[in-house]
Amino acid sequence: MPVTAKDIARELGLSQSTVSRILNGDMRHRVSVQTRERILETAQRLAYQPNALAQSLRRGRTNVVGLYTSHRYDARNDFLAEILGGLQIGCARHRLDLLLHCGYAGRTADDTFNALRDGRMDGLFLHTAPDDPLVAKLSASAMHVVALADPLPGLPAVTCDDSDGMRQIVAALRKQGYRRYAFLAPQFMLASVERRREAWEREIDALGKSAEESRVLRVPIEDATVGLEALLAKPGTLPIAVSCWNDRTAYSLLRACRERGVRVPEEIAVTGFDGFLDDKLPERQLATVGCPWVEVAVQAVDLLVRRIGGENIPAETILPVTLLPGDTC
Amino acid sequence: MPVTAKDIARELGLSQSTVSRILNGDMRHRVSVQTRERILETAQRLAYQPNALAQSLRRGRTNVVGLYTSHRYDARNDFLAEILGGLQIGCARHRLDLLLHCGYAGRTADDTFNALRDGRMDGLFLHTAPDDPLVAKLSASAMHVVALADPLPGLPAVTCDDSDGMRQIVAALRKQGYRRYAFLAPQFMLASVERRREAWEREIDALGKSAEESRVLRVPIEDATVGLEALLAKPGTLPIAVSCWNDRTAYSLLRACRERGVRVPEEIAVTGFDGFLDDKLPERQLATVGCPWVEVAVQAVDLLVRRIGGENIPAETILPVTLLPGDTC
DNA sequence: GTGCATAGCGCAATCGTATGCGCGGAGCGA
DNA sequence: TCGCTCCGCGCATACGATTGCGCTATGCAC
Numbered sequence: 001m002p003v004t005a006k007d008i009a010r011e012l013g014l015s016q017s018t019v020s021r022i023l024n025g026d027m028r029h030r031v032s033v034q035t036r037e038r039i040l041e042t043a044q045r046l047a048y049q050p051n052a053l054a055q056s057l058r059r060g061r062t063n064v065v066g067l068y069t070s071h072r073y074d075a076r077n078d079f080l081a082e083i084l085g086g087l088q089i090g091c092a093r094h095r096l097d098l099l100l101h102c103g104y105a106g107r108t109a110d111d112t113f114n115a116l117r118d119g120r121m122d123g124l125f126l127h128t129a130p131d132d133p134l135v136a137k138l139s140a141s142a143m144h145v146v147a148l149a150d151p152l153p154g155l156p157a158v159t160c161d162d163s164d165g166m167r168q169i170v171a172a173l174r175k176q177g178y179r180r181y182a183f184l185a186p187q188f189m190l191a192s193v194e195r196r197r198e199a200w201e202r203e204i205d206a207l208g209k210s211a212e213e214s215r216v217l218r219v220p221i222e223d224a225t226v227g228l229e230a231l232l233a234k235p236g237t238l239p240i241a242v243s244c245w246n247d248r249t250a251y252s253l254l255r256a257c258r259e260r261g262v263r264v265p266e267e268i269a270v271t272g273f274d275g276f277l278d279d280k281l282p283e284r285q286l287a288t289v290g291c292p293w294v295e296v297a298v299q300a301v302d303l304l305v306r307r308i309g310g311e312n313i314p315a316e317t318i319l320p321v322t323l324l325p326g327d328t329c
Numbered sequence: 330m331p332v333t334a335k336d337i338a339r340e341l342g343l344s345q346s347t348v349s350r351i352l353n354g355d356m357r358h359r360v361s362v363q364t365r366e367r368i369l370e371t372a373q374r375l376a377y378q379p380n381a382l383a384q385s386l387r388r389g390r391t392n393v394v395g396l397y398t399s400h401r402y403d404a405r406n407d408f409l410a411e412i413l414g415g416l417q418i419g420c421a422r423h424r425l426d427l428l429l430h431c432g433y434a435g436r437t438a439d440d441t442f443n444a445l446r447d448g449r450m451d452g453l454f455l456h457t458a459p460d461d462p463l464v465a466k467l468s469a470s471a472m473h474v475v476a477l478a479d480p481l482p483g484l485p486a487v488t489c490d491d492s493d494g495m496r497q498i499v500a501a502l503r504k505q506g507y508r509r510y511a512f513l514a515p516q517f518m519l520a521s522v523e524r525r526r527e528a529w530e531r532e533i534d535a536l537g538k539s540a541e542e543s544r545v546l547r548v549p550i551e552d553a554t555v556g557l558e559a560l561l562a563k564p565g566t567l568p569i570a571v572s573c574w575n576d577r578t579a580y581s582l583l584r585a586c587r588e589r590g591v592r593v594p595e596e597i598a599v600t601g602f603d604g605f606l607d608d609k610l611p612e613r614q615l616a617t618v619g620c621p622w623v624e625v626a627v628q629a630v631d632l633l634v635r636r637i638g639g640e641n642i643p644a645e646t647i648l649p650v651t652l653l654p655g656d657t658c
Numbered sequence: 659g660t661g662c663a664t665a666g667c668g669c670a671a672t673c674g675t676a677t678g679c680g681c682g683g684a685g686c687g688a
Numbered sequence: 689t690c691g692c693t694c695c696g697c698g699c700a701t702a703c704g705a706t707t708g709c710g711c712t713a714t715g716c717a718c
Binding site for chain 1: 370391393421425427606
Binding site for chain 2: 664665666667668669670672673674675
């Protein structure tokens with residue numbers, strides 16, 4: 001059985017409230033020096049550890065923040081790993097713990113929403129699709145939420161500059177004189193993807209008549225072969241400059257090219273978005289956009305803490321990205 | 330303000346205890362059908378969500394399990410990502426949530442230990458070095474702990490069959506007739522590494538006089554160049570069969586080989602351990618051992634739940650691994 | 659009219675902590 | 689001696705739930 005404040009009080013013939021005040025350093029409550037010493041010494045000796053549940057219940061504050069993501073973790077999801085690393089850093093700074101909410105199979109948005117507001121956490125980080133029913137519920141509730149990487153309607157967010165990143169990429173492609181362009185998007189909905197797509201379209205439109213072709217293709221993230229086939233099926237001059245919405249899709253495309261014997265960048269030029277480093281690659285070869293995901297998460301923690309503290313926080317914090325040239329275009 | 334059971338009781342002119350019993354489906358407590366209906370309807374209408382802190386405090390059970398890892402998350406740590414994914418699956422099945430304990434900078438083992446036993450979680454998953462002071466404290470405490478992937482003294486663990494995996498690898502190398510061997514270990518201490526090293530040494534010893542050389546090198550996980558230099562510095566017949574303690578180190582070595590123009594597998598043969606899939610690679614080229622890390626985590630959750638339930642659980646659960654041939658040896 | 663069972667519910671303690679307020683005694687000045 | 693201040697601490701309640709036990713009213717048999 002864990003030792004409680006009452007145990008200490010009983011041992012010393014004091015009241016539990018006095019023990020509590022001393023251990024919390026409540027200076028308004030005057031206690032003799034000897035009593036203080038005895039309490040501290042006894043707490044030490046009995047290895048007293050306050051019950052966090054009771055404290056949270058009473059204080060109305062848990063020092064726990066949650067993370068809800070619509071996607072599960074796996075070794076190929078570099079994005080979540082980076083975000084998680086950043087959250088770890090941020091939480092450590094603010095002495096918070098992180099509660100990963102595990103979505104039960106068959107759980108409805110209602111269930112999930114209820115599970116998130118059961119009092120165990122002070123705030124929540126969210127990464128999901130904008131049309132996730134959870135988003136509307138959360139933004140209508142009193143819950144403190146910060147969206148990560150992808151802006152969500154009605155919620156503050158910390159993001160990377162998707163538009164600028166894509167603008168820079170296409171600008172670089174234009175400078176190289178490509179005439180056929182394509183954008184590879186995922187089959188699911190994500191706000192940042194649409195931003196990148198819009199920026200891509202703006203830049204392509206600015207090309208005017210000099211662009212021979214420009215298409216947006218939706219492909220499964222783990223296999224870009226269909227996309228590649230569709231591109232090559234249409235006759236026209238090569239190469240085609242294919243901008244992928246993220247690095248993982250770009251690597252899918254690169255693999256598809258290798259498997260079909262398509263030369264990069266002579267026939268297909270490829271760009272990514274994220275800028276993950278990986279020892280597994282010979283060198284940085286993928287031309288991509290470097291996104292500070294760790295920093296995104298760190299800043300998100302700062303913001304959430306301020307929000308919990310009652311401050312107003314900006315609707316969107318956009319972090320700058322950098323072009324990372326490579327030899328795939 | 331969240332609505333409490335007392336609010337429902339007040340609204341219906343009932344007592345809070347009756348409300349609680351109905352909502353918990355306590356059949357021993359007899360209540361008229363109308364009252365039951367009214368309570369359920371009102372709870373629904375007011376969107377009542379029981380306060381998890383109060384429930385946990387009273388019930389002595391939180392339905393939260395913790396994860397403590399000595400390493401931080403990042404995109405290159407495939408291992409943690411896989412483990413985390415498995416924990417997600419397992420926790421979802423048992424309707425648990427996962428509390429990531431963020432180690433604060435400057436926190437001592439004492440601090441960490443105390444933070445882990447503050448009543449917020451029912452049990453804990455652990456991945457750290459065997460000489461981490463935390464391990465001794467935890468195994469001496471009443472806390473329910475399951476070690477992940479790496480056995481820890483005094484604690485139950487779920488692991489992969491390190492010995493068998495390494496045995497299979499070296500057996501395959503022997504069959505190919507290599508005469509010089511090396512083992513690349515990390516500079517930090519981890520039980521599974523030592524198991525792999527011991528298995529490697531046993532197999533090499535079994536070669537007897539036919540082995541021209543066999544060395545164990547400790548290299549930083551993110552850069553194997555020094556190791557490579559040390560190997561090549563010593564004259565002798567090539568190739569050298571280098572078994573790396575994990576995939577990441579193997580990729581480090583492969584990169585070092587590329588950078589120095591060393592041919593694989595003609596001059597240096599490379600094997601890994603983990604078997605992570607990655608779209609970024611052209612094909613499965615690294616010869617390695619496939620470890621079911623997701624399954625390790627899933628089973629760890631099952632075990633921890635049984636342990637929390639009062640059962641005795643096996644000291645070590647070892648999951649089988651499979652040899653994944655490649656073209657790096 | 660009495661006894662007894664049962665249906666239908668409430669009282670109150672409990673989990674461990676935080677905190678507003680009050681209370682007895684000592685010391686001191688007038 | 690009276691009144692005031694300040695020291696040192698405890699009482700009691702609250703946070704929001706769970707749960708053992710007991711209480712009242714009704715119905716029914718006798």
